[in-house]
Amino acid sequence: MASEIEERQKESINHLSIMHIFCIIVALLGVLLYGNNINPYNTGSICFYMSLNFIWLIILLYKLEKHLVQKNGKYLSLFNAIYISFPLFIAITTLFIENENIFYLKVIFILPVLFAASVMGKRAGMVMSTVCSFFIVAYEIIAKGDPFFQAFESSLIMISIMYIVGWFVGVLIDNDVQYQEQLKENILSLNEEIKHRKQVEQQYRKLSSVVEQSPNIIIICDTEGKIEYVNPTFTQITGYSYDNAIGKELKPGGYDPGKFKQLWELVKTGEVWQGEFCNKKKNGEEYWESATISPFRNSEGVITHFLKIAEDITERKKVEKEMERLERLHLVGEMAAGIGHEVRNPMTTVRGFLQMLRRKDEFVNHMKYLNLMVEELDRANSIITEYLSLARNRVVNFKMQNLNSILEALLPLITADAMNSDKNIIMKLGEISDLFLDEREMRQLILNLARNGFESMSSGGILTVGTFMDGDEVVLSVQDQGQGIEAAVLDRIGDPFFTTKENGTGLGLSVCYSIAARHNATIKIKTGSAGSIFLVRFKPGRDKEVLSGTAAKTVLM
Template identity: 40%
Template sequence: MNNRDKVNILMVDDRPENLMALEAVLNGKNYHLVAATSGEEALKFVLQYEFAVILLDVQMPGLNGFETAEIIKKRQNSSHIPIIFITALSKANEHVSVGYLTGAIDYIFKPFNPIILKSKVEAFVQIYNKQNEIKEQNMLLEKQAYELQERYNNLENIIEEKTKELVQANQALQVSQERFRKIFQLSPNLMAIRSLLDKRYVAVNESWIQFTGYQFDELQDQSEDVLKITSTSNRTLLDENDPKDVCEANYNEEITYITKKGVSREGLLSTETAVIDGEPCIISTITDVTDLVKLEKEVSRLDRLNLVGEMAAGIAHEIRNPMTTVLGFLQLAKSQQHVPQPEEYINLMIDELHRANGIITEFLTLAKDKANNRREEDLNSIIKTLHPLLRAEALMNNKVIQLQLSECPLLLLDEKEIRQLILNIGLNGLEAMNPGGTLVIKTYTIEEKVMLEINDNGPGIENEILENMGTPFFTTKDQGTGLGLAICYSIIARHSAKIEIKTGSEGTSFIISFPLHQQVMERTNRLSNL
């Protein structure tokens, strides 16, 4: 056991033999004996150590025992230390009264009894140890109290923070609920909330009531779709027996619905599932487009009438010219019945009639309901078949044809129409270029589309001409009918393809994208997985 674990006892006497006698009595493993030969030295030790008891000789030179004790007791950190005065028996009465005034606890008279000295010191040591235990317990209790206070403070802070979070969350929830209520009630679209469990109507908004004619009171006991909503494919939506209908969201599905008065209206339906008040629900929104559809149909009808008028005027204008020529020659022949008509007149009339017939034939090609014979064809093979014809046309005018063909899947094509499409665009490109120009025909595949691109390096197309491209009877050629590109656009539409024109000072590109047929796509995927 080191000195830090022992109890400190201070022995003060100016005679070394007295200190040795005290040390002989008190020497033990539990005591750390500190010896001082004067009051001044004793005060220094009091500043350095915490003592359980002080054995203080009364008669000493310099500071005597009473003066030393008085200074020790006046000091706050040492006032609690018990002091046992050691005095001669002959002067006991004189010292006792003074000693108690200076804070003495007990007296031992010289010559002292070792047993009594040891027992008294042991008693004060036990009191000191007990006080230390109580002090340690108090310190531990204070520490625990401090920790509990800290925990309480932290708990208060946590509770305060959580309370603020809950208040903020509640406020945000109230704002969100208010926004949803306003959006739901004031939306111009028909909105309804139905339970996924029993299909009952949970809520409907004002627009829903106004458009359908039903009141919410009429719906509370309803578990069926009172609007009889059907999609354009005649499949009943929100079928309770079809989990796909109620679990998968719809977006702008074209539908029809029946009002309370039995009127059929058209709309765009969007649905989404959500849990509301712990109950799984489906939120449906219908944008009523009945009036818009009627307007679009009327505009389409007027457009068709306008187009018919324009095309009739164009046909009349184009056919009138050859008919006028034929009529003039026939009138001349009538007036000169006995004069044989020159053969060139007859040939000219035949040519004009052929020209009129050609215009009518090309016009009929524009018909949307024209029968076609689409089969699985290789676009590259069609292009290779046409290549000699286009190359011959190019060579006569000192121009070049280049093919850049990539391997492409088979397409559902009408070979004759595609040949006409490529020839029309290709010949237009050759005519647009100066001698030395190059016409490039490319094929390639992008995602699920086969691309046909025909590029020329001519001067490009002006914007005002580009805007009218494909319009029947619009042409920039002196001998043109204005039906070539219009026929191309019609062919492209019948093949569900799309055309894009890119033009500039370096040339023009016609880019046509053909969608892959579903069966062709499936076969291509199977082959790619082998």
């Protein structure tokens, strides 16, 4: 933009230069003019005037240099006054030195009028015309002795020409000056506008970058709920591309339509809605959002768009659910620790007396019932044993050992269970790190998961047990070929006494979760129509929490 200003200033300088050069040509023509075969100037006078014009040309070049140097193109008034007075001085000097041909002497007074009008505008041109008219009339009165009115009348044509030239050239210069000033103001205004737009664009880029890089889902839709913008996080989480989403209706896939209609009516009134709801991805998978939907208003306060900012809280929901389940396990564990032994003691007494009765001959006819009671007491005792496994204050014996060794030791027992139920077992053991484990609890965990897998499959099914490393975590995998787990059942897996089996106790998986928690491990389940996979992930750090440089240690959990 600065280059444009300089370009306009150069154009103005060129205009003034051409005007001044024209005036020089007029002066030179006046000096060299011959009229009616009469030479109005002698040789000495011509040399004198040529010298004066040469001096004037030097002054003009100096003034042009000032034009190019000064940024605002304005000059000192005193310098301008001297500059425009110099041609007047030439004209007056000519008038009084050369008096042979008065007609040619009058013509030379057009020169200072041109200079004044071209340098300082119409007002200076009119003033200079008045001054020159005064000198012409004064010369007529003094040189010829004519009365004032006669002198004025004889010079009226020349005076009129000077006023016309001063006015016309001055108007052109004033218009050019006004144009230059207006152009400068417009350019300055344009500079401010461009600067403001650059600031706005920079701010827009910052906001756009924040929106594009936001870890939250950001959606903008119109008042009808049609999506107009989604950020990259939306496409990453949902699986929908930008083009797939634009123009679609903003409607959560897993949310009650009636509740969403109420939500939409609320935000249309200008209110802000905050809450959580379940949505669906492109592949049908559900995820949870913590969302805020707020209106956009224009300068008149009219709602034009709606903004939705949502956070994916699926993992948080899972953690909360896991915490709730662990709390239930802890509660049951505390109950088990409190009443488990108290229940087992009288049962042991009853079982002892039943064994005594079985040895007496008078109860031979009742042996069938006595054996049934003993079996049921043993079954109840096994349930209590599992129940006590939920207790947090049970003693565990951690030793540095390899999970593969425990699995290899259990393989014959698991194989026998598989053969008895007409199933198959495949064991894939990878290279894994040693862990601090309680062998007895690990055996119980593995057997519970394996037997659950066998029970979920039909004859000929294959159970795959394996181990592998996932980063710094050791993973135990138990995969069956059953029918999968229903969503309603999956939500309650691990709850004490919850079972889908006719003769189940509902404690097997609860015990597995308790054992995993004591070993700083988590149990994750992947299920589908082709079967389920139970993944027990052992996190590093148990050695820091339980053992410190020792081979084994007994800990009261």
